Amino acid sequence: MFSRGVVASYKKIVMKGGYTDLRGGIEMLSMMLSTFYGANIPEEDVLYVFCGRTAKKVKGLIRQKDRIMLINLQLYANRVRWIRRTDDLIEITEEQLTKVLNGEPIEVS
Numbered sequence: 471m472f473s474r475g476v477v478a479s480y481k482k483i484v485m486k487g488g489y490t491d492l493r494g495g496i497e498m499l500s501m502m503l504s505t506f507y508g509a510n511i512p513e514e515d516v517l518y519v520f521c522g523r524t525a526k527k528v529k530g531l532i533r534q535k536d537r538i539m540l541i542n543l544q545l546y547a548n549r550v551r552w553i554r555r556t557d558d559l560i561e562i563t564e565e566q567l568t569k570v571l572n573g574e575p576i577e578v579s
Contacts, residue, residue, distance in 0.1 A: 525549035
């Protein structure tokens, strides 16, 4: 889904917990990250992932050198298992992201 084959390369994955209004595009998600979590975000080569209220839509944002890419994922048959108990940014592994997108729960510290 958000594999290294689709996105050229990234050094880490950061999940934004809770609900995110996904109606906006790159600018809105970038501004939200900068406003709530400080300057220098989106950090280069970091994949940020966000989930909407219904857990059927996920967006990924990654900045690479001179561009920012927005990746959309819409699920029809199932839902993702998103972490809703916090609005924090949570660093996760590629394996954890795969589990979340497949509807499996994960543990984060």
